[in-house]
Amino acid sequence: MYLEFFQLNEHPFQLTPDSDFLYMSEAHARAKAYMDYTIWNRDGFVVVTGEVGAGKTTLLQKVLSEFDENALVAKIFQTQLDEIEFLQAVLVEFGLNPFKAKKVELMDMLSTVLIENFLQSKQLVLIVDEAQNLGSKVLEEIRMLSGLETKKEKILHVILVGQPELNDILDSPEMEQLLQRVRLRCHISALTESETRDYVSHRLKIAGAGDRAIFEPDTLAVIYKYAGGIPRLTNVLCDMALTCAFTDKVQSVSVAVMKTAVEELQWKPYSERVKARARVQKVAGKNRELRELFQENTRQLSNLVESLGKVGEITPVLTEISSRMSSIEGFLERIAGGQASANYRVPAPQKRKDVKNSK
16 A cells, blocks of 8 residues: 555565564564574473564564474464364374374374384474463373483474463463473563664565665654554554555654554553553453352352252251251350350250151
């Protein structure tokens, strides 16, 4: 739409992950170094986390683009799977047709293909994006797969990439065995304000802007204020700003144009949106707790009714409770009137005879 107007070769702020546009911040560079080390040194397991829109998938695309024909890679980007579906997805990525096999057969097929390719000196890599969606059973399967090794090196190298919730999952007590297999672990944080400035310039230069300053210097503070250093949000805002500038037929993006873009998107400052999201999540958490408490109480009530059996069996229990309450009432009356003896005790509950079910 605005490419010719700004003399660009391609859209600089597209949302589709494109490794050609990858900006290597300090955090991105560290995450990539960890992944490279894990793969090329045959050192097992790495976990990379980052905020939504932080550029994790684009970084994965960059890593994938650097593999040669010696690498056999299984890429799992759909993670709403049970353990059977997950194993099937991995085998499909390795070129097999596993859909009629049972779990034991799936595990055998996967072990066979891994060992056979390892003996052919192949680099075997499992990459899982959006790993925070994986269930505990799937994570257990990954742990088992990561345990395949020779005396000196791992057979399968695993890269788990996900949102910050993945850290909470891995740090839970039931994930201790899996966590012990993780060799390297890092988090991709949001860009700083200076990194945001470099990020915008980098993408414009790759798109063909050269050294032309399409965004006026004062706009960068506005971009950071509303995008919070999140690459995906920065792309959305900058693309809208270029569209507004094109519509107004101005050759550069000023603060006024940037504010128009913000209004078009109906955005509040990023920090305010984060606080609002935190409040929503807190309410959702409370609702979840109440729902779980209600479900637990319902289960307990159901178990009580089931254990009591017939309604007639409840009567002796109620009679006993009524008797005890009367004794307690009398005791409380004596206390109120100052007549209670120091040696007075509430009568112990009478043993009741077991009630036999009537046939």
